[in-house]
Amino acid sequence: MTKPFEPMIIGFTCNWCSYRAADLAGTSRKKYPPNIRLVRMMCSGRLDPVFVLEAFSGGADGVMITGCHPGECHYIEQNFKALRRVLLLKRTIEPLGINPQRLKLVWASASEGNLFAKEVETFIGEVRDLGPLNWQKRAMRNDLRLVESLPEEVPV
Amino acid sequence: MNKKRIGVYVCHCGTNIAGVVDVENVAKWALEELGEEGVVVSKDNKFMCSSVGQELIQTDIEEQGLNRVVVAACSPHLHEKTFRTASERAGLNPYLCEMASIREQVSWVHTDKAIATQKAKAMVAGAVRRVAQHEPLEPIHVPINEATLVVGGGIAGIQAALEIANAGHPVYLVEREPSIGGHMAQFDKTFPTLDCAACILTPRMSEVGMHPKIDLMTWSEVENVDGYVGNFNVRIRKKSRFINLADCNGCGICEQKCPVKIVDKNFEAGIGYRKAIYRPFDQAIPNYPVLDQPNCTYFIKGTCKACEKFCPTGAINFEKEDELVNVEVGNIILATGYDLYDTKKIPQYGFGRLPNVFSSLEFERMCNAAGPTSGEIVLRDGVTKPKSVGIVHCAGSRDLNHNNYCSSICCMQSLKFAHLVHERTGATIYNFYIDMRTPGKDYDEFYQRVLEEKTFFIRGKVSEISDAARNEEEEGKLVVQVEDTLLGEQRRIPLDMVILSAALVPKADSGDVAKQFGISCSSNGWFSEKHPKLDPISTMTEGIFIAGCATGPKDIPASVSQGSAAAARVISYIETGVLALEPIRATVSEENCSGCRICNDLCPYNAIVFHDETMVSEINHALCQGCGTCVAACPAGAISGTGFSNEQILAQVKGLLMLDFAEPELEKVP
Numbered sequence: 001m002t003k004p005f006e007p008m009i010i011g012f013t014c015n016w017c018s019y020r021a022a023d024l025a026g027t028s029r030k031k032y033p034p035n036i037r038l039v040r041m042m043c044s045g046r047l048d049p050v051f052v053l054e055a056f057s058g059g060a061d062g063v064m065i066t067g068c069h070p071g072e073c074h075y076i077e078q079n080f081k082a083l084r085r086v087l088l089l090k091r092t093i094e095p096l097g098i099n100p101q102r103l104k105l106v107w108a109s110a111s112e113g114n115l116f117a118k119e120v121e122t123f124i125g126e127v128r129d130l131g132p133l134n135w136q137k138r139a140m141r142n143d144l145r146l147v148e149s150l151p152e153e154v155p156v
Numbered sequence: 157m158n159k160k161r162i163g164v165y166v167c168h169c170g171t172n173i174a175g176v177v178d179v180e181n182v183a184k185w186a187l188e189e190l191g192e193e194g195v196v197v198s199k200d201n202k203f204m205c206s207s208v209g210q211e212l213i214q215t216d217i218e219e220q221g222l223n224r225v226v227v228a229a230c231s232p233h234l235h236e237k238t239f240r241t242a243s244e245r246a247g248l249n250p251y252l253c254e255m256a257s258i259r260e261q262v263s264w265v266h267t268d269k270a271i272a273t274q275k276a277k278a279m280v281a282g283a284v285r286r287v288a289q290h291e292p293l294e295p296i297h298v299p300i301n302e303a304t305l306v307v308g309g310g311i312a313g314i315q316a317a318l319e320i321a322n323a324g325h326p327v328y329l330v331e332r333e334p335s336i337g338g339h340m341a342q343f344d345k346t347f348p349t350l351d352c353a354a355c356i357l358t359p360r361m362s363e364v365g366m367h368p369k370i371d372l373m374t375w376s377e378v379e380n381v382d383g384y385v386g387n388f389n390v391r392i393r394k395k396s397r398f399i400n401l402a403d404c405n406g407c408g409i410c411e412q413k414c415p416v417k418i419v420d421k422n423f424e425a426g427i428g429y430r431k432a433i434y435r436p437f438d439q440a441i442p443n444y445p446v447l448d449q450p451n452c453t454y455f456i457k458g459t460c461k462a463c464e465k466f467c468p469t470g471a472i473n474f475e476k477e478d479e480l481v482n483v484e485v486g487n488i489i490l491a492t493g494y495d496l497y498d499t500k501k502i503p504q505y506g507f508g509r510l511p512n513v514f515s516s517l518e519f520e521r522m523c524n525a526a527g528p529t530s531g532e533i534v535l536r537d538g539v540t541k542p543k544s545v546g547i548v549h550c551a552g553s554r555d556l557n558h559n560n561y562c563s564s565i566c567c568m569q570s571l572k573f574a575h576l577v578h579e580r581t582g583a584t585i586y587n588f589y590i591d592m593r594t595p596g597k598d599y600d601e602f603y604q605r606v607l608e609e610k611t612f613f614i615r616g617k618v619s620e621i622s623d624a625a626r627n628e629e630e631e632g633k634l635v636v637q638v639e640d641t642l643l644g645e646q647r648r649i650p651l652d653m654v655i656l657s658a659a660l661v662p663k664a665d666s667g668d669v670a671k672q673f674g675i676s677c678s679s680n681g682w683f684s685e686k687h688p689k690l691d692p693i694s695t696m697t698e699g700i701f702i703a704g705c706a707t708g709p710k711d712i713p714a715s716v717s718q719g720s721a722a723a724a725r726v727i728s729y730i731e732t733g734v735l736a737l738e739p740i741r742a743t744v745s746e747e748n749c750s751g752c753r754i755c756n757d758l759c760p761y762n763a764i765v766f767h768d769e770t771m772v773s774e775i776n777h778a779l780c781q782g783c784g785t786c787v788a789a790c791p792a793g794a795i796s797g798t799g800f801s802n803e804q805i806l807a808q809v810k811g812l813l814m815l816d817f818a819e820p821e822l823e824k825v826p
């Protein structure tokens with residue numbers, strides 16, 4: 001029997017809200033699947049699209065970005081800039097052979113440990129259904145030819 | 157560049173971590189597998205935060221020559237400072253120490269031992285790779301201007317201003333209304349002691365008015381805020397009172413002679429009158445009147461000038477214009493207070509339609525001996541004393557259709573109203589409440605006292621107040637329809653008068669004020685604290701503090717405490733003279749900047765300036781708060797962010813992805 005597929009998710013979290021939400025999920029012993037590994041940033045606005053691409057090429061099957069709710073950003077409005085980037089990034093990764101559903105933006109405040117855990121669990125389930133990405137391997141197999149020829153990963 | 161010598165320390169946290177993660181295995185693995193990354197020491201300890209654990213780090217730095225430290229333990233929000241300080245004690249730059257949160261993010265949220273251990277290893281790998289990219293950093297030092305700006309002259313602002321001024325430092329107190337005092341000046345009694353509000357407030361007000369260190373600017377508004385902690389430059393508009401203050405002696409003759417009578421919607425909550433030239437109340441500080449230009453006959457018709465004619469000192473000046481003042485301050489305290497929820501937005505309660513439904517502030521003014529009825533509790537006709545009074549709690553609070561939060565003061569305020577009505581009219585009183593919340597000192601005792609005064613308490617949310625009588629008993633009365641949840645039945649209670657304990661809401665312009673001062677609001681519109689528990693008076697913007705109801709509904713003692721607390725923080729900044737800021741800042745490399753200005757508009761703090769001569773952007777480190785948005789946006793990669801650089805984050809991502817999933821264990825940890 002082959003090993004069931006377990007997705008690997010990289011999470012980029014805002015220091016002020018969702019990283020603290022992850023802390024709270026821990027403090028309140030809320031269980032969620034261990035497929036996510038978090039990176040702390042000062043703000044979701046710090047998200048450089050390169051981070052996401054590097055995560056995918058490094059073997060991640062999904063990337064989750066979490067920031068403060070709109071209007072609650074600790075840096076006033078930088079989460080809106082994250083939102084803009086994520087929307088653009090979703091369009092960018094599609095022609096690169098990555099289903100945009102592998103990238104998700106979630107708003108979670110510091111008090112929403114339960115929500116954070118739930119969102120993580122949901123996203124892991126979604127990526128599990130999409131199957132492994134193996135972006136780098138597929139790109140290598142295609143000899144880095146035009147990305148259109150990349151197999152599978154056609155968004156619904 | 158010298159070789160990286162990294163020490164890894166894995167904490168058991170008793171069984172908090174060790175119960176799920178195989179800590180010894182993680183430590184052993186780090187030494188064996190991460191040697192290439194520079195790990196030379198890897199240890200585990202029962203409690204890394206204990207003095208033994210900290211000494212372990214210190215000794216290794218000193219004896220093994222470590223130049224980087226990774227502590228895999230709890231969240232950095234808890235002990236980052238502890239371990240950074242420990243590293244610093246051993247002579248290592250504190251910013252060369254990094255934490256991996258294997259408690260909050262691993263052992264407390266996962267159950268499978270093998271997978272959890274694998275994840276912990278990956279997190280250690282991420283931290284090791286990240287810390288290898290760390291550079292020593294020094295805190296940024298900024299000098300602090302001794303003066304402070306306090307915005308809002310309610311009880312919180314008054315308290316803050318007095319504390320700072322009494323410590324000998326100059327304060328500018330800016331108030332939008334003609335007098336300081338805020339909402340507290342409108343009240344008659346305060347719960348639970350039933351102190352007369354004016355008796356305890358006015359001495360404080362006059363202390364402010366006379367204090368040599370306080371520059372009081374009433375009838376004034378902040379127009380613009382520039383600068384950063386330690387060095388704010390604030391422009392204040394002193395609206396014209398049309399009075400030469402140097403000549404006015406506050407005799408009040410102008411007020412008596414003014415022929416125009418206007419409903420005072422502000423101080424008298426719409427149930428009393430004032431003149432077109434007025435002081436909101438007798439004990440107003442300062443005692444100068446204000447000429448209400450839109451309502452003044454002279455400004456409307458061009459004749460009258462009764463005030464000028466009768467003024468004994470010739471102080472009236474119809475030509476006087478607004479004055480703009482620039483002040484330089486080191487810190488700012490915002491104590492801008494609250495508004496009362498407009499109960500007309502709850503149409504089923506009939507406020508504004510049914511005359512004898514009163515808002516809480518209207519009732520406060522009615523009770524006040526200096527108010528429009530001289531303290532007589534009467535119906536809207538001004539003469540009839542009510543024989544039965546209903547008090548509706550949570551009018552607009554704890555209601556998803558209006559405000560979902562508890563306004564915190566209404567239960568006690570309603571009890572106070574019940575007591576005052578009982579004392580002054582002997583009427584039958586009904587309190588309609590959802591839950592009684594009396595958590596303050598002597599609050600519940602006051603509730604007991606009101607209970608003993610034979611006030612009826614009905615537990616249920618009022619569904620409607622109407623004047624539609626169904627029987628003789630209800631004729632000519634207000635009928636309160638409510639489900640009595642203790643009896644489990646619908647009740648209709650006919651009453652003469654109903655008081656709505658309206659919710660407290662953020663000031664109508666709180667969003668604009670927040671933007672002006674560069675702070676953030678919660679989704680409800682209240683100002684956000686830096687930390688809701690551990691730092692309730694700071695904001696995310698250094699040098700800007702918040703106190704009182706601006707952050708959420710509060711009673712008087714809490715507002716006063718916050719005023720003092722904010723003042724204490726400001727005084728400590730002033731006394732230090734220089735403030736050390738976290739060196740998480742963005743920097744533009746002049747060589748690589750193409751001058752495209754993309755970053756310029758991204759900064760909410762206006763920290764990025766563009767130099768026309770050199771065609772490059774530069775970031776002011778005292779203004780920059782370190783969010784890193786510009787770093788991510790720079791197309792030339794010319795901006796770097798200390799503490800969270802691209803190299804550091806990418807290295808961490810690489811480390812986190814080093815290890816794939818472990819085979820799950822069959823036996824799960826309960």
